[in-house]
Structure formats: structure tokens, C-alpha cells
Amino acid sequence: MKGFFGDFGGMFVPETLVPALEQLEREFNMLKDDPEFKKDLARYSTTYIGRPSPVYYASRMSEEYGVEIYLKREDLNHTGSHKINNTIAQALLTRYMGKKRIIAETGAGQHGVATATVAALFGLDCTVYMGAVDAARQKPNVDRMKLLGAKLELVHDGSKTLKDATNAAMRDWVKNVEDTHYIIGSVIGPHPFPEMVAHFQSVIGREARASFKEMGFLPDAVVACVGGGSNAIGIFKGFLDTSCELYGIEAGGLSDNEGDHAMAIGKGRAGILHGCVTYLVQTADGQVADVHSIAAGLDYPGIGPEHSYLHGTGRVTYDKVRDEDAVFAFRELARREGIVPAVESSHAIAYVLKNKDKFKGRKVLINLSGRGDKDSERDI
Amino acid sequence: MRGIYIVGNYPDRESFVKCFDAVISAGYEFVEIGVPFSEPVADGPVIASAVQEALGSGVKAGDVLAGLKTLSKGKAKLYVMTYANIIYNYGIKKFSDDFKDVLSGLIIPDVPNMLHSYFYDQGFEIPLIPFVTPESREEDIKKAAVMQGDFIYFIGIRGITGGSVDLSSPEISERIQQIKAFTDKKIVMGFGIKDKTDADKALKVADGFVVGTAAVKLQKNSAEYSEFVKSLL
Numbered sequence: 001m002k003g004f005f006g007d008f009g010g011m012f013v014p015e016t017l018v019p020a021l022e023q024l025e026r027e028f029n030m031l032k033d034d035p036e037f038k039k040d041l042a043r044y045s046t047t048y049i050g051r052p053s054p055v056y057y058a059s060r061m062s063e064e065y066g067v068e069i070y071l072k073r074e075d076l077n078h079t080g081s082h083k084i085n086n087t088i089a090q091a092l093l094t095r096y097m098g099k100k101r102i103i104a105e106t107g108a109g110q111h112g113v114a115t116a117t118v119a120a121l122f123g124l125d126c127t128v129y130m131g132a133v134d135a136a137r138q139k140p141n142v143d144r145m146k147l148l149g150a151k152l153e154l155v156h157d158g159s160k161t162l163k164d165a166t167n168a169a170m171r172d173w174v175k176n177v178e179d180t181h182y183i184i185g186s187v188i189g190p191h192p193f194p195e196m197v198a199h200f201q202s203v204i205g206r207e208a209r210a211s212f213k214e215m216g217f218l219p220d221a222v223v224a225c226v227g228g229g230s231n232a233i234g235i236f237k238g239f240l241d242t243s244c245e246l247y248g249i250e251a252g253g254l255s256d257n258e259g260d261h262a263m264a265i266g267k268g269r270a271g272i273l274h275g276c277v278t279y280l281v282q283t284a285d286g287q288v289a290d291v292h293s294i295a296a297g298l299d300y301p302g303i304g305p306e307h308s309y310l311h312g313t314g315r316v317t318y319d320k321v322r323d324e325d326a327v328f329a330f331r332e333l334a335r336r337e338g339i340v341p342a343v344e345s346s347h348a349i350a351y352v353l354k355n356k357d358k359f360k361g362r363k364v365l366i367n368l369s370g371r372g373d374k375d376s377e378r379d380i
Numbered sequence: 381m382r383g384i385y386i387v388g389n390y391p392d393r394e395s396f397v398k399c400f401d402a403v404i405s406a407g408y409e410f411v412e413i414g415v416p417f418s419e420p421v422a423d424g425p426v427i428a429s430a431v432q433e434a435l436g437s438g439v440k441a442g443d444v445l446a447g448l449k450t451l452s453k454g455k456a457k458l459y460v461m462t463y464a465n466i467i468y469n470y471g472i473k474k475f476s477d478d479f480k481d482v483l484s485g486l487i488i489p490d491v492p493n494m495l496h497s498y499f500y501d502q503g504f505e506i507p508l509i510p511f512v513t514p515e516s517r518e519e520d521i522k523k524a525a526v527m528q529g530d531f532i533y534f535i536g537i538r539g540i541t542g543g544s545v546d547l548s549s550p551e552i553s554e555r556i557q558q559i560k561a562f563t564d565k566k567i568v569m570g571f572g573i574k575d576k577t578d579a580d581k582a583l584k585v586a587d588g589f590v591v592g593t594a595a596v597k598l599q600k601n602s603a604e605y606s607e608f609v610k611s612l613l
Contacts (some may be wrong), residue, residue: 001498012464014422015511016490016538018520153492163419170421175516175538272464272490273419285440286469287418 003191006307009276013089019246020177025192027097029212031201037092044088049202051077051085055211055365060336067359070219071339071368072208072235080202081342081370083114084230087183089200092113096179101125101180107134107162107168107227108297108344109141110370111185116150126150129168133160134296142373159290162227162300166194166274186228187304191277194304195217198233205238208365219365221245225347226318227262227298229307231369237315244365245317246308249351251293252320262291264303265318271302278305294323295344297370315330325350330372340369343378381531381566381588382579383410384463384595384609388444390416390434392518397451397600402606404454404613411453412487412590413460415444426593445475448482457484458531459509464490472505473556485509485529493524500528509533512559514551514565523531525563531569534564534586537572545572547581556585579612 003009011021031037045051053076058069068197082150084109087104094102102124106112111126119126128145132154135142145152158164173182186199187194210220222239224232227247236246261267264279271280275290281289281301293299310316320331326343329350334340341349346367384403389396400466403411410427423431428466442464448458460483467475467488485507491499507528512521513535524532536545536552541585547569559567566587573582574594582589591612598605 002486008496010498012490012495013492014489014534015520016513016515018492018494019515019517054600068579079475119563158418167419167421174422177538270468272468274421277468280465282469284464285442286466287416287435287441375533 003195005194006280006312007270008305008308009194011275012272012277013190013275016174017177017190021190021192022092023097026095028192028196029156029367031093031096036292037096040092041089042093045085045203049084049088050076052078052207053207056254058337061333064336065353066361067356068363070363070365072204072365074231074367075339075341075345075367075371079114079117080293080373081110081341082109082144082201082234083111083185083370084117085115085234086185086197086200087111087118087229090181090183091122091124094124095122099179101176102183102360103104103127103129103169103172103180104183104185105129105162105165106185107131107165107299108342109134109138109145109299110342110375111119112150113141113144113148115183115185115229116145116148119150120148126334127172127339127372129153129155129163129165129172131155131161134162134165136297136319137378138296138374140377162296163192163288182218186342187197187233187306188228188302189279194276194306197230198237198306201230201234202237204206204231204234204367205236206330208235209238211240213247218242219244220362221247221359222365223247223249223351224367225249225298225344225369226303226307227251227295227300227344228302231367232294233306235365237369240315245302246315247316247345247351248316250318250320251295251298251347252322253292253294254323259290260292261320262298264295264301264318265308266320268301270308273302274280276305276306278302279311295325295342295347297342297344298347298364320350321347321350325354329353330375339368340376342371342372343375345369346372381409381568382613383568383588383590384408384413385412385414385590385592386495387414387430387434387573387596387599388416389439389447390430391437393447395600395602396603399605401452402602403609404452404456406607406609408456409458410484411590412459412461413444413448415441415460415466417441417463420463424593427596429439430596440546445470445479445534448479458482459485459487461487461489464488464553472499476504476506476551480505487533493520496527512555513537514555518558521559522562525559527563530566531568531588532559532563534559535571536565545578547578547585553585576612
């Protein structure tokens with residue numbers, strides 16, 4: 001069926017949204033190969049985002065852990081994470097569709113900041129939904145969104161985190177679909193979002209592959225953190241057709257107990273949420289369970305449907321990292337390389353450090369999906 | 381076709397059954413039982429709060445469903461309104477096997493008409509009720525007109541439950557006439573009907589109505605609830 005990756009995906013939304021999603025699908029399919037659109041996107045990518053982002057060889061970390069560690073530096077992008085790749089492309093789409101208003105949901109705030117930024121860039125009206133708990137733990141990003149002129153709607157429902165912000169954004173979209181585009185920030189949601197966001201994020205993998213081509217070899221493994229999974233899909237797309245091992249690292253949180261983690265694949269099962277069939281952390285009764293991660297951007301009960309599919313095929317290995325190990329990696333990269341990573345990306349770094357014996361002597365590419373300025377003010 | 385939406389087992393099983401019985405004895409043609417789901421994205425604040433409160437106080441979707449078989453529905457038809465994950469989690473085929481003799485249909489707000497086949501292809505035999513909205517295009521209406529389900533659920537507003545609807549709007553009556561041109565199915569208006577005046581206006585343009593938010597507001601007080609549902613007829 002259309003919009004499915006094997007058993008996962010689909011377009012499970014209120015009927016009201018179907019015409020808007022079909023319009024989006026049409027416009028995306030038309031524009032993604034349109035020379036003018038591609039030229040526009042390429043221009044903004046280089047002159048505004050600062051692409052291409054480099055692959056950096058982390059020599060001190062490599063020496064310490066006996067693993068050749070390479071970092072794809074998405075943290076160097078304007079606004080500080082990979083999120084801007086997708087938001088700038090979707091904002092361009094919004095303009096091409098003739099809509100004047102964009103909405104978004106955000107967990108860590110990186111997607112909210114990226115959306116607020118492109119709204120300012122293109123003169124679009126912008127509302128960002130954010131859980132009240134997330135807003136409290138990501139204050140620098142809250143301040144940035146306001147500075148950029150976005151209207152911030154704090155969500156006090158449910159667990160007051162990303163899933164509740166997503167519910168609120170969906171409700172807004174149902175009410176205002178005629179003039180509003182919803183910029184979903186990850187490879188989740190109804191078709192065509194998972195495919196479209198992956199397409200816009202695949203620039204990460206293409207660039208990384210090109211960097212390795214210049215070096216004359218490929219990495220043995222590629223590691224990325226996974227919440228919804230956009231940075232991971234973005235980098236995996238560059239290596240799916242190679243023999244590189246691919247690892248997606250979920251938020252192991254505090255423990256395997258319900259409410260202590262956000263492992264959609266590791267501890268969840270298939271279900272339907274926010275537009276698609278995918279792995280979900282849920283109760284026996286089919287209610288979406290509370291989840292936890294020290295990283296607000298990973299604190300989501302689901303995962304992109306393409307990841308669920310890749311898990312099923314065995315092409316990608318999904319594993320977990322606990323909060324404390326992510327915090328260790330956060331500090332370790334800061335002190336050994338002078339790079340403060342986002343606590344989300346620190347999960348990917350931690351996985352390599354924790355498994356240094358498995359990766360010993362091998363070339364490992366980690367997607368450093370964002371920088372940790374937003375986290376460095378926190379007590380972690 | 382006049383109907384009332386009730387949040388299943390809210391605030392507790394006993395109160396819910398009292399409200400259900402009040403609807404049946406008032407003479408409604410159908411009852412729509414909401415099976416609570418933690419992420420009610422198509423519901424407004426009143427119903428969403430009731431659902432969250434129910435789940436918070438230990439109401440289980442499985443218990444609401446199991447209780448459907450024990451309700452004395454008289455001549456009324458019974459429909460379930462819930463979200464896709466509740467059915468998926470229960471097991472699509474198993475749900476159909478367990479409830480096809482009890483339910484006249486299923487209303488799933490996060491399953492659009494085009495994905496009804498996702499259920500039917502897996503052996504689902506309970507009719508899924510199609511939707512028509514202000515956004516529906518003519519081709520959507522034509523498809524809905526021939527789908528399974530003994531009525532078309534017409535959503536009169538852009539938005540979520542609990543919004544207000546202008547029942548005198550020419551857009552609504554024109555849209556309903558447009559649907560009628562393609563189908564003999566009943567057209568039931570949902571979303572935004574809160575009192576007798578609204579209900580009467582709805583019946584002038586459509587074949588029925590369903591009241592949700594305004595009734596759920598009173599669900600904790602079965603006496604007031606009973607008076608309210610009687611007042612709408």
C-alpha cells in the first residue's frame with residue numbers, strides 16, 4: 001500500500017487532513033527533482049546552513065579508545081543541528097504551495113529553533129508547540145524561538161513532552177489546514193513525511209560518503225542516535241548499499257522498566273500513533289506509555305516507520321544507551337576533542353565508547369547530529 | 381438517526397451504565413461509545429480531559445470493550461468510536477470476530493476513508509463509518525457514498541470535537557445536498573451540536589446528529605445527564 005515500508009507507515013490521520021497530505025505528496029514528488037527547487041535548496045544549504053559539513057577525525061578519542069572515530073559534523077550547521085536541513089526544505093515547499101503559516105512540534109527545541117529560523121528567513125507566520133516539561137529543561141532554545149519571532153505554545157497535557165506537543169500540533173493542523181503547513185521534524189508521521197524528511201536529510205549520508213571517498217575508504221560502521229530517527233536515516237541513506245554495519249541507538253534512559261526509557265524498538269511493539277504503523281512503547285492495553293530520556297529530543301514513544309522496517313530486515317542493528325553513559329560521552333567528547341555534543345548525539349558516541357572492544361581498530365563514523373550548547377547549561 | 385457519544389466507563393462503570401441507560405430510555409436510535417485512548421488527537425479539551433481522567437483512574441480499554449456485550453441496548457444501534465491503535469493492539473481480526481454481532485459499525489477518527497481497506501484486507505467484517513468533511517473533494521464524496529457503513533459521518537466544522545458550528549451556513553446544506561446526490565445512505569452530523577436548537581437545525585439539513593462534548597460535560601451527574609439527553613429530542 002502507498003506510504004508503507006513493508007508493514008510499517010501509512011497515513012493514519014483524520015479525514016480532514018487527507019487532501020492536504022495528498023497535495024503535499026504531489027508537490028514533494030514534483031519539486032524534489034525540479035531544477036529550480038533543487039537550485040534554491042542548494043543555494044540556501046551552502047550560503048545559509050553552511051553545508052557541506054565536514055567529517056572530522058577525532059584523534060585523541062580514537063587513541064584513547066583504540067577505535068578510529070570519525071564525526072559527521074552536523075553540529076556545525078546554522079542553528080546547531082541537522083534539523084535545519086529539513087526545515088529549510090519544507091519551508092521552501094510551503095512557499096511553493098502558497099501557504100503562509102507553518103507550525104511545528106519540538107522536544108529538545110532544535111527543530112523548533114530551526115523552524116522558527118526558516119519562518120523568519122521566509123517571512124512565514126510560525127507557531128511552535130512544546131511540552132511544558134521540555135520547555136523547562138531546554139530554556140536556551142525557548143528563548144531563541146521567541147527571539148526569532150515564533151509564537152510558542154506550551155503544552156500542559158499528558159506527560160508534557162514531545163508526544164503531547166505532537167498531539168497539539170496535529171489538532172492545530174486539523175483546524176487550520178487550508179493556510180497552514182505542519183513541518184514535522186523527524187521521519188515520523190503520516191505519509192509522505194517519513195519519506196520526505198528522509199529525502200531532505202539524506203544529504204548527511206551523501207556528504208559523508210563523499211568525504212570517505214576522498215579519503216579512499218569506507219567506514220566499517222556508522223552509528224547514530226534514534227528518537228524519531230531523522231539524523232539516523234539521513235546518514236544511513238549514504239551507506240545502505242554498502243557493507244558498512246549500521247547502528248541506531250535508542251534512549252535506554254534509567255532502566256528497562258516502563259516509564260524509565262524511550263526504546264520503541266527495544267521494548268515496544270507495533271502500533272499506530274501520529275499517522276503511522278510503527279514500533280511504539282505502549283501498555284498491554286494499547287495506551288501509549290510514558291517514556292523517559294535525559295535527552296528531550298529522544299523522549300518520544302515511537303520511531304520512524306522506516307526504522308521499524310530496517311529493524312525487521314536486519315540491515316540496521318538497534319541498541320540502547322543509558323542516560324549516565326550518554327552524560328559520560330557528553331563530557332568525554334568535550335574534554336578530549338573540544339566539542340560539546342548534544343546530549344542526544346552523545347548516545348551514539350557512548351555506544352562506541354561502551355563497545356570499544358567490538359569496534360577495536362575499526363573505522364567508525366558517528367553522526368554528531370547537534371551541538372550541546374542547549375545542554376551545557378543543564379546539570380548533566 | 382439521533383445519537384449520543386459517551387466516554388466508556390467514565391467516570392466509572394456504574395455511572396457510565398446509568399448514562400447509557402438514560403440514552404436508551406430517551407429513545408435515541410444509536411449510541412456511540414468512546415473507548416479511551418491516551419492520545420485523542422481528534423478530540424477537543426472536554427472529551428480529551430474526560431479520557432485522560434478515565435485512564436488516570438484506571439479505566440482499561442479492554443474492560444470497556446468487554447462490557448459492550450452486557451449493555452441492554454434495546455432497539456438502539458451500538459457503535460464504537462476509538463483510535464486505530466486500540467483496534468490494532470486488540471488484534472484487527474480478533475476485534476471483528478469478537479464484536480461483529482454487537483456493533484453496527486466502528487468510527488475511527490485517525491483512519492481516513494482510503495485506509496478502510498487496511499482493516500478489511502485483514503478480515504475485518506464490522507463496517508467502518510466513512511467521513512465527509514468540509515475539505516472533502518467531489519471524488520472523496522463519491523467514494524464515501526459507496527463505502528460500507530450504514531451512514532456517512534459528516535463533520536460540519538474544520539477542527540476537533542467541541543468546536544462551534546454554524547448550522548445555518550449555506551456551505552453545510554450545500555455540502556449535504558452534494559453528498560445526497562451520490563448516495564442513499566443516511567447523513568449524520570457530528571461535531572459542534574450542543575443543544576436542542578442545534579439538534580433541530582441539524583435535522584433540517586441532515587438525517588441525524590450525534591452529540592458528544594455537551595453530553596460528556598454532564599457525564600459525572602447521571603440525573604442532569606438524563607435530563608439533558610431528553611431535552612435534545
